[in-house]
Amino acid sequence: MSVLTNENLTPQDILAKAQKLRPQLGDAFRDEIVTSLYGEAERIAQRAVHTTKDKRWDFDQRIDRIVTSPVWGLPIMLLLLAAVFWITIVGANIPSQMLATALFWLEDKASGLFTAWGIPWWITGFLWHGIYRGLAWVVSVMLPPMAIFFPLFTILEDLGYLPRVAFNLDFLFKKAGAHGKQALTMAMGFGCNAAGVVATRVIDSPRERLIAILTNNFVPCNGRFPTLIMLATVFVAASFSPVAASFVAAGSVLAVVLIGVFFTLLVSWVLSRTLLKGEASAFTLELPPYRRPNIGRIVYTSLIDRTIFVLWRAVLMAAPAGAVIWVLGNIYVNGNSLAIYIANFLNPFGVLLGLDGVILLAYIIAIPANEIVVPTMLMVYTGTGMMIDLPGLDGLRTLLIGQHGWTLLTAINLMLFSLLHNPCATTIATIYKETKSAKWATVSVIITLGLAFLVTFLTASFARLIGWA
Numbered sequence: 048m049s050v051l052t053n054e055n056l057t058p059q060d061i062l063a064k065a066q067k068l069r070p071q072l073g074d075a076f077r078d079e080i081v082t083s084l085y086g087e088a089e090r091i092a093q094r095a096v097h098t099t100k101d102k103r104w105d106f107d108q109r110i111d112r113i114v115t116s117p118v119w120g121l122p123i124m125l126l127l128l129a130a131v132f133w134i135t136i137v138g139a140n141i142p143s144q145m146l147a148t149a150l151f152w153l154e155d156k157a158s159g160l161f162t163a164w165g166i167p168w169w170i171t172g173f174l175w176h177g178i179y180r181g182l183a184w185v186v187s188v189m190l191p192p193m194a195i196f197f198p199l200f201t202i203l204e205d206l207g208y209l210p211r212v213a214f215n216l217d218f219l220f221k222k223a224g225a226h227g228k229q230a231l232t233m234a235m236g237f238g239c240n241a242a243g244v245v246a247t248r249v250i251d252s253p254r255e256r257l258i259a260i261l262t263n264n265f266v267p268c269n270g271r272f273p274t275l276i277m278l279a280t281v282f283v284a285a286s287f288s289p290v291a292a293s294f295v296a297a298g299s300v301l302a303v304v305l306i307g308v309f310f311t312l313l314v315s316w317v318l319s320r321t322l323l324k325g326e327a328s329a330f331t332l333e334l335p336p337y338r339r340p341n342i343g344r345i346v347y348t349s350l351i352d353r354t355i356f357v358l359w360r361a362v363l364m365a366a367p368a369g370a371v372i373w374v375l376g377n378i379y380v381n382g383n384s385l386a387i388y389i390a391n392f393l394n395p396f397g398v399l400l401g402l403d404g405v406i407l408l409a410y411i412i413a414i415p416a417n418e419i420v421v422p423t424m425l426m427v428y429t430g431t432g433m434m435i436d437l438p439g440l441d442g443l444r445t446l447l448i449g450q451h452g453w454t455l456l457t458a459i460n461l462m463l464f465s466l467l468h469n470p471c472a473t474t475i476a477t478i479y480k481e482t483k484s485a486k487w488a489t490v491s492v493i494i495t496l497g498l499a500f501l502v503t504f505l506t507a508s509f510a511r512l513i514g515w516a
Contacts, residue, residue: 107336111211115334120215127208128304131199133297136276139191147187154179173373176433181369181419184434185361188273188418193357196269197238197349205340209234214334223312224319226255229262233311236266237304239357240470241477243268248481254325257487260478262314264470264495265307267300270361270417274465275300277421281443282458307466314494322490360473364415369434372412372423377432386427400500401460401507403451410464415472420465456510460503467499 236243
């Protein structure tokens with residue numbers, strides 16, 4: 048204290064003394080300061096201001112006592128998330144199938160015209176069975192789920208619930224050295240990880256924003272849901288009745304999401320203590336009042352600003368992927384396609400990870416768009432020269448389990464790999480644009496892909512060690 052009362056005290060002395068005393072402060076000193084400030088402001092307001100009772104505000108507070116409760120807050124959030132997944136899964140099936148049928152009908156007619164006009168088969172195949180079919184797959188798989196998920200998400204956002212999600216998860220992110228608003232960017236990542244990366248602009252701290260950017264990929268985006276849903280339906284929900292199957296599938300997808308949240312927090316914790324050292328900044332959140340959702344805003348934001356924007360970027364990325372897979376499936380050497388040769392080359396490494404070479408090839412080709420992973424695998428497995436439609440649940444079981452030896456370990460590791468693997472090309476480009484750094488875009492790929500390889504290898508090794516596989 049003698050230093051502080053010295054008349055010759057300099058600013059440098061004050062800063063040095065503050066730095067010395069800083070370690071003696073508790074972890075919650077910022078929260079205590081904010082609580083004290085708000086408490087004093089409330090006491091002043093009570094003495095100086097006289098108001099009539101606001102029934103609406105009282106109603107909001109009653110709701111918040113439940114939805115932000117330490118006991119009920121997280122369970123309510125998980126139930127809402129499960130409900131959104133279930134509605135998306137069930138509601139998107141029929142529209143997706145109808146859209147795929149219409150788009151593939153157009154492909155048949157157009158390719159038939161090309162053939163009738165005498166255009167060489169390889170041009171017809173490259174344009175219609177390659178590029179167009181890849182685009183058709185992306186549109187039919189992405190559009191219906193996004194058209195359901197984004198409006199539901201926007202309703203929760205417009206209602207005022209999403210800030211409560213950030214409030215509920217703030218203590219977890221704080222312990223991980225990250226920012227509570229990262230919960231909001233994760234929520235956006237469910238629709239598209241590129242959109243989640245852009246949403247990190249709400250985080251003011253550059254360090255914490257970068258952590259949110261590098262970990263957003265651990266939230267499964269709309270493009271990865273088809274793979275997760277297929278695996279959950281074929282391997283997890285197959286033994287349940289048709290009525291219960293959709294709920295079991297939604298529960299399985301929710302379990303994968305929770306694993307993704309775990310890895311988000313884990314990697315955030317590691318980054319905040321290694322590459323991006325620093326303390327979590329203070330997060331003061333004033334919860335907005337609940338309000339009636341604005342239908343016009345919901346329609347514009349969810350369908351125009353999000354669905355169409357994300358779909359357009361995915362379509363641009365999917366076109367070259369469709370062309371590549373058609374070329375690999377239609378160029379033959381000694382009786383086998385290039386796709387088969389590459390899959391066989393990758394197979395030893397794939398088996399090491401509890402997967403196979405076809406799965407790894409599908410993910411390499413699907414870097415532009417995750418939506419084409421499943422049709423690419425089916426194309427290589429069946430030996431057709433183009434991406435094919437899902438052959439129904441019984442057909443899938445016969446193809447994957449009966450003919451190509453898939454086991455429950457294959458399904459589990461594929462779900463983990465789908466969750467953890469590298470960002471798609473759209474997200475990588477967005478990371479580069481947001482960080483203005485090729486270094487951080489590369490780091491995002493190294494972290495996610497390295498973790499995907501490590502987790503699947505350890506899972507497969509453990510399963511083999513105990514004789515499970």
